[in-house]
Amino acid sequence: MIDWSTFPLVVGVALVAACVLVTLFSLALRVGDGTESWRRPASVGLFVLCALVVAFGIYLIVPALHAFG
Amino acid sequence: MDISLVVVLVVALALFFDFTNGFHDTANAMATPIATGALKPKVAVAIAAILNLVGAFLSTEVAKTISGGLIREGDSGVQITPVLILAGLIGAIVWNLVTWLLGLPSSSSHALFGGLIGAVAVGVGFGAIDGAVLVSKILIPAVLAPFTAGLVSFVATKIAYAITKKRERDGFKRGQIFTSSLVSLAHGTNDAQKTMGVITLTLIAAGMQPSGSGPELWVIAACALAIAIGTYSGGWRIIKTLGRDITDIEPAQGFAAEAATTATILASTHLGFALSTTQVASGSVIGTGVGRKGASVRWKTAGRIALGWLITIPAAGLVGAAAAFIAGFGLWGVIIDVVLAIGAILTIFLRSRRSKVDHRQFHVPEPGVFVRPKKRKKAGAR
Numbered sequence A: 001m002i003d004w005s006t007f008p009l010v011v012g013v014a015l016v017a018a019c020v021l022v023t024l025f026s027l028a029l030r031v032g033d034g035t036e037s038w039r040r041p042a043s044v045g046l047f048v049l050c051a052l053v054v055a056f057g058i059y060l061i062v063p064a065l066h067a068f069g
Numbered sequence B: 001m002d003i004s005l006v007v008v009l010v011v012a013l014a015l016f017f018d019f020t021n022g023f024h025d026t027a028n029a030m031a032t033p034i035a036t037g038a039l040k041p042k043v044a045v046a047i048a049a050i051l052n053l054v055g056a057f058l059s060t061e062v063a064k065t066i067s068g069g070l071i072r073e074g075d076s077g078v079q080i081t082p083v084l085i086l087a088g089l090i091g092a093i094v095w096n097l098v099t100w101l102l103g104l105p106s107s108s109s110h111a112l113f114g115g116l117i118g119a120v121a122v123g124v125g126f127g128a129i130d131g132a133v134l135v136s137k138i139l140i141p142a143v144l145a146p147f148t149a150g151l152v153s154f155v156a157t158k159i160a161y162a163i164t165k166k167r168e169r170d171g172f173k174r175g176q177i178f179t180s181s182l183v184s185l186a187h188g189t190n191d192a193q194k195t196m197g198v199i200t201l202t203l204i205a206a207g208m209q210p211s212g213s214g215p216e217l218w219v220i221a222a223c224a225l226a227i228a229i230g231t232y233s234g235g236w237r238i239i240k241t242l243g244r245d246i247t248d249i250e251p252a253q254g255f256a257a258e259a260a261t262t263a264t265i266l267a268s269t270h271l272g273f274a275l276s277t278t279q280v281a282s283g284s285v286i287g288t289g290v291g292r293k294g295a296s297v298r299w300k301t302a303g304r305i306a307l308g309w310l311i312t313i314p315a316a317g318l319v320g321a322a323a324a325f326i327a328g329f330g331l332w333g334v335i336i337d338v339v340l341a342i343g344a345i346l347t348i349f350l351r352s353r354r355s356k357v358d359h360r361q362f363h364v365p366e367p368g369v370f371v372r373p374k375k376r377k378k379a380g381a382r
Helices: A006-031 A039-061 B003-036 B041-058 B082-101 B108-123 B131-163 B166-205 B217-233 B236-245 B251-271 B277-291 B299-327 B331-355
Strands: none
Touching: A006 A039, A006 B131, A006 B166, A006 B251, A039 B166, A039 B251, B003 B041, B003 B082, B003 B108, B003 B166, B003 B217, B003 B236, B003 B251, B003 B277, B003 B331, B041 B166, B041 B217, B082 B108, B082 B166, B082 B236, B082 B299, B082 B331, B108 B131, B108 B166, B108 B299, B131 B251, B131 B277, B131 B299, B166 B217, B166 B251, B166 B277, B236 B277, B236 B299, B251 B277, B277 B299, B299 B331
């Protein structure tokens, strides 16, 4: 059966997760556009955060990584 | 009836279903990167194929029942015989190919459920089908999936366009490679499992494998390979529908849509109920089309897709029911079924050649190479 109480949770989590990833990636592009010396490391840092989000996605997809027993 | 012949036929048809499942669903992950030129068409389907192959081996969780509780199986319920599974598979395969010919992204799981429901309704009776499960596991998620993904994709698109400037947005192409790969991997860990479940349960029903045991290695390998080959052959018609026909997709939109697809699928599988990848991906594409200023969604195409979802279960069910009816005549019925199925498959493939859609139509020119110099014809040469 569908547990209706989980539906808002699913929508909320999906919304937050997708928006966090898109925000990070967009900021990385925005910050990386320019010649000042601080821009490049800041942009790379944001891309690394994106990579972490993606890595968490892989962790969730592969059952062997999060299943116990 | 010769049970081993039926088992061989079921295994063959199940693997063919797996193949159609693969090429039907390439579009879910790869329609958007192909449409924006983030990945070359052949490269995109190759990545998707490899990730589906890997994904099939990664997941250890195999469907315990073929129908996911739709059909009252087990001791108190009905015994699904290999012959009924065969009929159900025929229904699923034929409907998957028809929707492919029409370029409709429809759920392969729904086709399989529909085929099985039809076969069981004829072979056992409608009482064997659990209507409440049908509504709560199939119908309600089918309505929720596109709206959820559409909303998430809409908001994500708005954010992407609010933060970035126009000249920076080509950078999203690189991100698309990763997000679309995630969708592919998630697909691989899910979809090959269905076929493994079908084959394993058939082998158990035929007494060739101990009850309660998991899939044999050759079953896992064969299913992984079948879905990977299917993915690589690329359902270009469906890629065209999803990537081009619904709305024109820019790299930022592609990234936002794929992020929305991944997030929605992962959130739903881990927190609540399973949603169909196909329906989520389609919803994301529509959502991103609504979210970008100046983009237009072709609602007529979207409507056709929705109509396809509506009739998937009844249509696959009708074919499955007809196949089950014919199979009721014994071994010859089964043989006639398989011959008819092969005939239908060949007819659809021949039909598809009349209007060919392949990877060459998805060429996205490199920036600055908009005009290709024409080769000069030499006088006298053809």
